[in-house]
Amino acid sequence: MNLKDWIMLALKKVVTNNSTIYRREVMLMGNKFEISVVGNDPIWAHERIDSAIAEINRVEKLLSTFGEDNAVNTINRNAGVKPVKVGAEIFKLIERSLQISELTYGSFDITYYNNDKALDNEDIATLTYTTINYKDVVLDAKATTVFLKEKGMRISFAANSKGYAADRAKYILQLEGVSHGVINAGGDLLTWGLQPDMEPWTVATADPRQANEPFADLEISNMAIATSVNTGNYAIINDKKLNVARPVNGFAVSQTKSVSIISPTAEFADAMATPVMTIGVNAGIYLINQLNQIGCVIIDDHNRIYPSKGIVIA
Known part of the structure:
Protein backbone atom coordinates (compact mmCIF):
# COMPACT_ATOMS: atom_id res chain seq x y z
CA MET A 1 0.00 0.00 0.00
CA THR A 65 -42.47 40.58 -6.23
CA PHE A 66 -44.18 41.57 -3.00
CA GLY A 67 -43.56 44.93 -1.39
CA GLU A 68 -43.32 48.33 -2.99
CA ASP A 69 -39.58 48.61 -2.41
CA ASN A 70 -38.75 45.13 -3.71
CA ALA A 71 -36.26 45.30 -6.60
CA VAL A 72 -38.08 42.90 -8.95
CA ASN A 73 -41.43 44.58 -8.35
CA THR A 74 -39.86 48.00 -8.94
CA ILE A 75 -38.31 46.84 -12.21
CA ASN A 76 -41.67 45.45 -13.38
CA ARG A 77 -43.60 48.52 -12.32
CA ASN A 78 -41.29 50.74 -14.37
CA ALA A 79 -41.48 48.64 -17.55
CA GLY A 80 -41.58 50.97 -20.55
CA VAL A 81 -41.05 53.94 -18.25
CA LYS A 82 -37.48 54.20 -17.00
CA PRO A 83 -34.39 52.19 -15.95
CA VAL A 84 -34.24 51.03 -12.34
CA LYS A 85 -31.04 50.99 -10.31
CA VAL A 86 -30.56 47.67 -8.52
CA GLY A 87 -28.02 46.00 -6.26
CA ALA A 88 -25.14 43.99 -7.67
CA GLU A 89 -26.68 40.64 -6.71
CA ILE A 90 -29.92 41.19 -8.63
CA PHE A 91 -28.04 42.72 -11.57
CA LYS A 92 -25.68 39.73 -11.88
CA LEU A 93 -28.56 37.26 -11.62
CA ILE A 94 -30.43 39.00 -14.44
CA GLU A 95 -27.24 39.17 -16.48
CA ARG A 96 -26.64 35.44 -16.10
CA SER A 97 -30.30 34.74 -16.93
CA LEU A 98 -30.00 36.67 -20.20
CA GLN A 99 -26.83 34.74 -21.06
CA ILE A 100 -28.73 31.46 -20.61
CA SER A 101 -31.52 32.84 -22.81
CA GLU A 102 -28.95 33.56 -25.51
CA LEU A 103 -27.43 30.10 -25.09
CA THR A 104 -30.81 28.40 -25.45
CA TYR A 105 -32.06 30.64 -28.28
CA GLY A 106 -34.76 32.03 -26.02
CA SER A 107 -36.10 28.72 -24.72
CA PHE A 108 -35.16 29.96 -21.26
CA ASP A 109 -36.58 33.41 -20.67
CA ILE A 110 -37.23 35.29 -17.43
CA THR A 111 -39.49 37.77 -19.24
CA TYR A 112 -43.22 37.45 -19.81
CA TYR A 113 -46.18 39.59 -20.75
CA ASN A 114 -48.54 40.53 -17.95
CA ASN A 115 -51.85 39.04 -19.06
CA ASP A 116 -53.92 39.45 -15.89
CA LYS A 117 -57.10 37.92 -17.31
CA ALA A 118 -55.40 34.69 -18.38
CA LEU A 119 -53.49 34.46 -15.12
CA ASP A 120 -56.65 34.99 -13.07
CA ASN A 121 -58.31 32.15 -14.95
CA GLU A 122 -55.21 29.98 -14.34
CA ASP A 123 -55.62 28.70 -17.88
CA ILE A 124 -52.01 28.56 -19.00
CA ALA A 125 -52.88 26.93 -22.31
CA THR A 126 -54.76 30.02 -23.46
CA LEU A 127 -52.04 32.56 -22.70
CA THR A 128 -51.37 34.93 -25.57
CA TYR A 129 -47.67 35.06 -26.29
CA THR A 130 -46.23 38.29 -27.59
CA THR A 131 -42.95 39.18 -29.21
CA ILE A 132 -41.66 40.39 -25.84
CA ASN A 133 -38.58 38.43 -24.86
CA TYR A 134 -35.21 38.63 -23.11
CA LYS A 135 -33.82 40.90 -25.84
CA ASP A 136 -36.10 43.66 -24.52
CA VAL A 137 -34.18 43.77 -21.22
CA VAL A 138 -31.58 46.55 -21.24
CA LEU A 139 -28.73 46.33 -18.74
CA ASP A 140 -26.31 49.13 -17.92
CA ALA A 141 -23.36 47.58 -16.08
CA LYS A 142 -21.77 50.91 -15.21
CA ALA A 143 -24.94 52.34 -13.66
CA THR A 144 -26.22 48.89 -12.54
CA THR A 145 -29.66 49.62 -13.95
CA VAL A 146 -32.29 47.36 -15.50
CA PHE A 147 -34.83 48.59 -18.05
CA LEU A 148 -37.73 46.64 -19.52
CA LYS A 149 -38.42 48.29 -22.85
CA GLU A 150 -42.12 47.47 -23.24
CA LYS A 151 -45.08 48.34 -21.03
CA GLY A 152 -46.77 45.26 -19.62
CA MET A 153 -43.44 43.43 -19.67
CA ARG A 154 -42.38 41.58 -16.52
CA ILE A 155 -39.50 39.45 -15.24
CA SER A 156 -39.71 36.46 -12.92
CA PHE A 157 -37.10 34.14 -11.45
CA ALA A 158 -39.50 31.22 -11.02
CA ALA A 159 -37.35 28.99 -13.23
CA ASN A 160 -33.98 29.54 -11.52
Whole structure:
Protein backbone atom coordinates (compact mmCIF):
# COMPACT_ATOMS: atom_id res chain seq x y z
CA MET A 1 0.00 0.00 0.00
CA ASN A 2 1.46 3.35 -1.04
CA LEU A 3 1.40 6.47 1.15
CA LYS A 4 -1.62 8.00 -0.61
CA ASP A 5 -3.72 4.85 -0.13
CA TRP A 6 -2.67 4.61 3.52
CA ILE A 7 -3.68 8.23 4.19
CA MET A 8 -7.07 7.77 2.45
CA LEU A 9 -7.73 4.61 4.47
CA ALA A 10 -6.87 6.41 7.71
CA LEU A 11 -9.12 9.35 6.82
CA LYS A 12 -11.93 7.00 5.89
CA LYS A 13 -11.75 5.30 9.28
CA VAL A 14 -11.73 8.64 11.12
CA VAL A 15 -14.68 10.04 9.18
CA THR A 16 -16.65 6.80 9.40
CA ASN A 17 -16.13 6.47 13.14
CA ASN A 18 -16.97 10.06 14.07
CA SER A 19 -19.27 11.54 11.44
CA THR A 20 -22.87 11.16 10.46
CA ILE A 21 -25.40 12.93 8.25
CA TYR A 22 -27.67 15.42 9.98
CA ARG A 23 -30.77 16.26 7.96
CA ARG A 24 -33.65 18.69 8.27
CA GLU A 25 -36.66 19.07 5.99
CA VAL A 26 -38.50 22.38 5.76
CA MET A 27 -40.85 24.20 3.38
CA LEU A 28 -39.05 27.14 1.76
CA MET A 29 -39.87 29.18 -1.35
CA GLY A 30 -42.96 27.02 -1.89
CA ASN A 31 -40.76 23.89 -2.13
CA LYS A 32 -39.70 21.12 0.18
CA PHE A 33 -36.02 21.68 1.00
CA GLU A 34 -33.93 19.07 2.78
CA ILE A 35 -30.57 20.28 4.07
CA SER A 36 -27.99 17.64 5.04
CA VAL A 37 -24.59 18.25 6.60
CA VAL A 38 -21.89 15.76 7.55
CA GLY A 39 -20.44 16.27 11.02
CA ASN A 40 -19.87 14.78 14.44
CA ASP A 41 -21.66 17.36 16.62
CA PRO A 42 -25.46 17.57 16.34
CA ILE A 43 -25.65 21.04 17.93
CA TRP A 44 -23.04 22.41 15.51
CA ALA A 45 -24.75 20.70 12.55
CA HIS A 46 -28.19 22.10 13.29
CA GLU A 47 -26.79 25.59 13.85
CA ARG A 48 -25.27 25.36 10.37
CA ILE A 49 -28.60 24.22 8.95
CA ASP A 50 -30.23 27.24 10.61
CA SER A 51 -27.76 29.47 8.71
CA ALA A 52 -28.64 27.78 5.41
CA ILE A 53 -32.37 28.26 6.04
CA ALA A 54 -31.82 31.93 6.86
CA GLU A 55 -29.96 32.42 3.57
CA ILE A 56 -32.69 30.73 1.53
CA ASN A 57 -35.28 32.97 3.20
CA ARG A 58 -33.13 36.00 2.34
CA VAL A 59 -33.00 34.97 -1.33
CA GLU A 60 -36.76 34.42 -1.41
CA LYS A 61 -37.34 37.91 -0.05
CA LEU A 62 -34.79 39.38 -2.49
CA LEU A 63 -36.48 37.83 -5.54
CA SER A 64 -40.05 38.29 -4.39
CA THR A 65 -42.47 40.58 -6.23
CA PHE A 66 -44.18 41.57 -3.00
CA GLY A 67 -43.56 44.93 -1.39
CA GLU A 68 -43.32 48.33 -2.99
CA ASP A 69 -39.58 48.61 -2.41
CA ASN A 70 -38.75 45.13 -3.71
CA ALA A 71 -36.26 45.30 -6.60
CA VAL A 72 -38.08 42.90 -8.95
CA ASN A 73 -41.43 44.58 -8.35
CA THR A 74 -39.86 48.00 -8.94
CA ILE A 75 -38.31 46.84 -12.21
CA ASN A 76 -41.67 45.45 -13.38
CA ARG A 77 -43.60 48.52 -12.32
CA ASN A 78 -41.29 50.74 -14.37
CA ALA A 79 -41.48 48.64 -17.55
CA GLY A 80 -41.58 50.97 -20.55
CA VAL A 81 -41.05 53.94 -18.25
CA LYS A 82 -37.48 54.20 -17.00
CA PRO A 83 -34.39 52.19 -15.95
CA VAL A 84 -34.24 51.03 -12.34
CA LYS A 85 -31.04 50.99 -10.31
CA VAL A 86 -30.56 47.67 -8.52
CA GLY A 87 -28.02 46.00 -6.26
CA ALA A 88 -25.14 43.99 -7.67
CA GLU A 89 -26.68 40.64 -6.71
CA ILE A 90 -29.92 41.19 -8.63
CA PHE A 91 -28.04 42.72 -11.57
CA LYS A 92 -25.68 39.73 -11.88
CA LEU A 93 -28.56 37.26 -11.62
CA ILE A 94 -30.43 39.00 -14.44
CA GLU A 95 -27.24 39.17 -16.48
CA ARG A 96 -26.64 35.44 -16.10
CA SER A 97 -30.30 34.74 -16.93
CA LEU A 98 -30.00 36.67 -20.20
CA GLN A 99 -26.83 34.74 -21.06
CA ILE A 100 -28.73 31.46 -20.61
CA SER A 101 -31.52 32.84 -22.81
CA GLU A 102 -28.95 33.56 -25.51
CA LEU A 103 -27.43 30.10 -25.09
CA THR A 104 -30.81 28.40 -25.45
CA TYR A 105 -32.06 30.64 -28.28
CA GLY A 106 -34.76 32.03 -26.02
CA SER A 107 -36.10 28.72 -24.72
CA PHE A 108 -35.16 29.96 -21.26
CA ASP A 109 -36.58 33.41 -20.67
CA ILE A 110 -37.23 35.29 -17.43
CA THR A 111 -39.49 37.77 -19.24
CA TYR A 112 -43.22 37.45 -19.81
CA TYR A 113 -46.18 39.59 -20.75
CA ASN A 114 -48.54 40.53 -17.95
CA ASN A 115 -51.85 39.04 -19.06
CA ASP A 116 -53.92 39.45 -15.89
CA LYS A 117 -57.10 37.92 -17.31
CA ALA A 118 -55.40 34.69 -18.38
CA LEU A 119 -53.49 34.46 -15.12
CA ASP A 120 -56.65 34.99 -13.07
CA ASN A 121 -58.31 32.15 -14.95
CA GLU A 122 -55.21 29.98 -14.34
CA ASP A 123 -55.62 28.70 -17.88
CA ILE A 124 -52.01 28.56 -19.00
CA ALA A 125 -52.88 26.93 -22.31
CA THR A 126 -54.76 30.02 -23.46
CA LEU A 127 -52.04 32.56 -22.70
CA THR A 128 -51.37 34.93 -25.57
CA TYR A 129 -47.67 35.06 -26.29
CA THR A 130 -46.23 38.29 -27.59
CA THR A 131 -42.95 39.18 -29.21
CA ILE A 132 -41.66 40.39 -25.84
CA ASN A 133 -38.58 38.43 -24.86
CA TYR A 134 -35.21 38.63 -23.11
CA LYS A 135 -33.82 40.90 -25.84
CA ASP A 136 -36.10 43.66 -24.52
CA VAL A 137 -34.18 43.77 -21.22
CA VAL A 138 -31.58 46.55 -21.24
CA LEU A 139 -28.73 46.33 -18.74
CA ASP A 140 -26.31 49.13 -17.92
CA ALA A 141 -23.36 47.58 -16.08
CA LYS A 142 -21.77 50.91 -15.21
CA ALA A 143 -24.94 52.34 -13.66
CA THR A 144 -26.22 48.89 -12.54
CA THR A 145 -29.66 49.62 -13.95
CA VAL A 146 -32.29 47.36 -15.50
CA PHE A 147 -34.83 48.59 -18.05
CA LEU A 148 -37.73 46.64 -19.52
CA LYS A 149 -38.42 48.29 -22.85
CA GLU A 150 -42.12 47.47 -23.24
CA LYS A 151 -45.08 48.34 -21.03
CA GLY A 152 -46.77 45.26 -19.62
CA MET A 153 -43.44 43.43 -19.67
CA ARG A 154 -42.38 41.58 -16.52
CA ILE A 155 -39.50 39.45 -15.24
CA SER A 156 -39.71 36.46 -12.92
CA PHE A 157 -37.10 34.14 -11.45
CA ALA A 158 -39.50 31.22 -11.02
CA ALA A 159 -37.35 28.99 -13.23
CA ASN A 160 -33.98 29.54 -11.52
CA SER A 161 -34.58 31.03 -8.05
CA LYS A 162 -34.69 27.63 -6.33
CA GLY A 163 -31.29 26.71 -7.76
CA TYR A 164 -29.80 30.09 -6.92
CA ALA A 165 -31.04 29.80 -3.33
CA ALA A 166 -29.44 26.34 -3.04
CA ASP A 167 -26.11 27.71 -4.33
CA ARG A 168 -26.21 30.54 -1.81
CA ALA A 169 -27.05 28.17 1.05
CA LYS A 170 -24.13 25.94 0.08
CA TYR A 171 -21.84 28.99 0.02
CA ILE A 172 -22.90 29.97 3.54
CA LEU A 173 -22.47 26.41 4.81
CA GLN A 174 -18.96 26.18 3.37
CA LEU A 175 -18.05 29.54 4.93
CA GLU A 176 -19.12 28.11 8.27
CA GLY A 177 -16.94 25.03 7.87
CA VAL A 178 -19.29 22.43 6.40
CA SER A 179 -17.00 20.41 4.12
CA HIS A 180 -19.56 17.76 3.09
CA GLY A 181 -23.27 18.08 2.50
CA VAL A 182 -26.36 17.99 0.31
CA ILE A 183 -29.13 20.45 -0.41
CA ASN A 184 -32.26 18.86 -1.83
CA ALA A 185 -34.46 21.58 -3.27
CA GLY A 186 -37.69 19.87 -4.24
CA GLY A 187 -35.85 16.91 -5.77
CA ASP A 188 -33.08 18.97 -7.35
CA LEU A 189 -29.80 18.09 -5.67
CA LEU A 190 -26.66 20.08 -4.88
CA THR A 191 -23.76 18.21 -3.26
CA TRP A 192 -20.24 18.91 -2.11
CA GLY A 193 -17.54 16.85 -0.44
CA LEU A 194 -18.15 13.18 0.32
CA GLN A 195 -20.37 10.88 2.34
CA PRO A 196 -19.29 9.94 5.89
CA ASP A 197 -17.64 6.79 4.52
CA MET A 198 -15.60 8.95 2.12
CA GLU A 199 -17.51 7.59 -0.88
CA PRO A 200 -18.79 10.02 -3.53
CA TRP A 201 -22.37 11.20 -3.38
CA THR A 202 -24.69 9.53 -5.87
CA VAL A 203 -28.25 10.46 -6.78
CA ALA A 204 -29.51 7.67 -4.50
CA THR A 205 -27.33 8.53 -1.49
CA ALA A 206 -28.09 12.24 -1.81
CA ASP A 207 -31.81 11.47 -2.02
CA PRO A 208 -32.84 7.90 -1.10
CA ARG A 209 -36.30 8.58 -2.56
CA GLN A 210 -34.69 8.53 -6.01
CA ALA A 211 -33.10 5.11 -5.49
CA ASN A 212 -35.26 3.58 -8.23
CA GLU A 213 -34.34 6.16 -10.87
CA PRO A 214 -32.48 4.76 -13.90
CA PHE A 215 -29.48 6.94 -13.02
CA ALA A 216 -29.62 6.44 -9.23
CA ASP A 217 -25.96 5.36 -9.12
CA LEU A 218 -24.72 8.41 -11.02
CA GLU A 219 -21.96 10.16 -9.06
CA ILE A 220 -22.78 13.81 -8.38
CA SER A 221 -20.21 14.87 -5.74
CA ASN A 222 -19.47 18.60 -6.04
CA MET A 223 -22.19 18.93 -8.67
CA ALA A 224 -25.87 19.80 -8.95
CA ILE A 225 -28.56 17.84 -10.75
CA ALA A 226 -31.96 19.31 -11.63
CA THR A 227 -34.81 17.47 -13.33
CA SER A 228 -37.75 18.70 -15.39
CA VAL A 229 -40.61 16.26 -16.04
CA ASN A 230 -42.84 16.42 -19.10
CA THR A 231 -46.59 15.89 -18.67
CA GLY A 232 -48.10 16.18 -22.14
CA ASN A 233 -47.08 19.59 -23.45
CA TYR A 234 -46.12 20.85 -20.02
CA ALA A 235 -43.12 20.62 -17.75
CA ILE A 236 -43.26 20.70 -13.97
CA ILE A 237 -40.70 23.09 -12.53
CA ASN A 238 -40.80 24.83 -9.17
CA ASP A 239 -44.14 23.07 -8.60
CA LYS A 240 -45.73 25.06 -11.44
CA LYS A 241 -47.10 23.65 -14.70
CA LEU A 242 -45.38 25.59 -17.45
CA ASN A 243 -46.12 25.39 -21.17
CA VAL A 244 -42.87 24.26 -22.79
CA ALA A 245 -44.21 23.94 -26.33
CA ARG A 246 -45.07 27.56 -27.00
CA PRO A 247 -46.56 28.24 -30.45
CA VAL A 248 -43.99 30.97 -30.97
CA ASN A 249 -41.14 28.48 -31.16
CA GLY A 250 -43.02 25.41 -32.35
CA PHE A 251 -40.88 22.89 -30.45
CA ALA A 252 -42.57 19.55 -29.73
CA VAL A 253 -41.80 17.86 -26.41
CA SER A 254 -44.11 14.84 -26.54
CA GLN A 255 -41.20 12.42 -27.06
CA THR A 256 -39.31 13.55 -23.95
CA LYS A 257 -40.31 12.17 -20.55
CA SER A 258 -37.73 13.92 -18.39
CA VAL A 259 -34.50 15.87 -18.58
CA SER A 260 -31.87 15.97 -15.82
CA ILE A 261 -29.06 18.51 -16.04
CA ILE A 262 -25.77 18.01 -14.19
CA SER A 263 -23.84 21.21 -13.55
CA PRO A 264 -21.38 22.73 -11.04
CA THR A 265 -24.13 25.14 -9.93
CA ALA A 266 -27.75 24.50 -9.05
CA GLU A 267 -28.77 27.82 -10.62
CA PHE A 268 -27.56 26.75 -14.06
CA ALA A 269 -28.94 23.21 -13.76
CA ASP A 270 -32.31 24.57 -12.62
CA ALA A 271 -32.43 27.05 -15.50
CA MET A 272 -31.43 24.58 -18.22
CA ALA A 273 -33.70 21.60 -17.46
CA THR A 274 -36.88 22.83 -19.15
CA PRO A 275 -35.18 24.53 -22.14
CA VAL A 276 -33.36 21.29 -23.02
CA MET A 277 -36.69 19.51 -22.87
CA THR A 278 -38.30 21.99 -25.26
CA ILE A 279 -35.73 21.41 -27.99
CA GLY A 280 -35.97 17.61 -27.94
CA VAL A 281 -33.54 14.73 -27.47
CA ASN A 282 -31.11 15.24 -30.35
CA ALA A 283 -30.85 19.02 -30.12
CA GLY A 284 -30.70 18.85 -26.33
CA ILE A 285 -27.84 16.36 -26.28
CA TYR A 286 -26.01 18.35 -28.96
CA LEU A 287 -26.34 21.58 -26.98
CA ILE A 288 -25.13 20.06 -23.72
CA ASN A 289 -22.18 18.36 -25.45
CA GLN A 290 -20.91 21.80 -26.52
CA LEU A 291 -20.63 22.99 -22.90
CA ASN A 292 -17.79 22.38 -20.46
CA GLN A 293 -18.50 20.62 -17.14
CA ILE A 294 -22.18 20.19 -18.04
CA GLY A 295 -23.97 16.90 -18.59
CA CYS A 296 -27.50 15.63 -19.00
CA VAL A 297 -29.63 12.51 -18.94
CA ILE A 298 -32.74 12.50 -21.13
CA ILE A 299 -35.43 9.83 -20.86
CA ASP A 300 -37.93 9.52 -23.70
CA ASP A 301 -41.55 8.35 -23.59
CA HIS A 302 -40.38 4.74 -24.17
CA ASN A 303 -38.08 4.97 -21.10
CA ARG A 304 -34.98 4.94 -23.30
CA ILE A 305 -32.04 6.75 -21.72
CA TYR A 306 -29.88 9.25 -23.60
CA PRO A 307 -26.82 10.47 -21.67
CA SER A 308 -24.56 13.25 -22.87
CA LYS A 309 -20.86 12.64 -23.37
CA GLY A 310 -18.99 11.67 -20.22
CA ILE A 311 -22.09 10.35 -18.46
CA VAL A 312 -22.03 6.61 -17.79
CA ILE A 313 -25.29 4.93 -16.81
CA ALA A 314 -24.91 1.46 -15.32
